[in-house]
Amino acid sequence: MSQDPEADLVRACQSSEPHALEGVFRELYERFKDRIYNVCYRITGNPTDALDASQETFGILFRRIGEFRFQSRFSSWVYRIAVNASIDLRRRSHARPATSLDAVREARHAGAARIDFPDPSVEMPSHAASRHELEDEIQRAIDRLTPKLRAIIVLRYNEQLSYDEIAETLQISLGTVKSRLSRAHDALDRELTPVLDKHYLG
Numbered sequence: 001m002s003q004d005p006e007a008d009l010v011r012a013c014q015s016s017e018p019h020a021l022e023g024v025f026r027e028l029y030e031r032f033k034d035r036i037y038n039v040c041y042r043i044t045g046n047p048t049d050a051l052d053a054s055q056e057t058f059g060i061l062f063r064r065i066g067e068f069r070f071q072s073r074f075s076s077w078v079y080r081i082a083v084n085a086s087i088d089l090r091r092r093s094h095a096r097p098a099t100s101l102d103a104v105r106e107a108r109h110a111g112a113a114r115i116d117f118p119d120p121s122v123e124m125p126s127h128a129a130s131r132h133e134l135e136d137e138i139q140r141a142i143d144r145l146t147p148k149l150r151a152i153i154v155l156r157y158n159e160q161l162s163y164d165e166i167a168e169t170l171q172i173s174l175g176t177v178k179s180r181l182s183r184a185h186d187a188l189d190r191e192l193t194p195v196l197d198k199h200y201l202g
Helices: 009-014 016-043 047-067 072-092 101-109 125-143 147-158 161-168 176-202
Strands: none
Touching: 009 016, 009 047, 009 101, 016 047, 016 072, 016 147, 047 072, 072 147, 072 161, 125 176, 147 161, 147 176, 161 176
16 A cells, blocks of 8 residues: 555554644644535535534544554545445435525535536626536436445545545445446436436537
8 A cells, every 4th residue: 555645644643642632633634624524415415414424524533543553544444434424324314305406505605525517717697507507417316326326426526536445445345336336327327318418409
């Protein structure tokens, strides 16, 4: 495994006295806070749940940092905790109403990652509206995936992890990663083909 960029910080946390741990942990928090919120938001589909899952993730990291044994990348461990926290929270709040588009846009303004589209320096209002409509349709399709398939999509395309990194993060085989990605692609194709045809063919 290549040198883990967080290894020195993790070791500093592990060797810190309890009264000094919070200050040392702060730098790890700053490195990961945006990425973790984005992952949690993409999996829960709800800004409130994403914040709760993010807080739970960092709470677990703070309490269990001493248990990390450097057998995987630290980032893989962090992502694993965030994915599990998000899936567990989504299951617990299964009855929560679907996120409105206003809430989705509010989360974007708060810093949640979104699917990237070309963003020309000059864009007609009608084109901008059409682009946002398509983006909303794609997000709704992702929201309808099962939590496990959504996690695969988020880690692969939002976080741009390799297949090997996803396998390490989720502690599943490379074959399972490929299988889940294939199932997610098939599901998104079924959902989005009519939408894309309408958008591009009019």
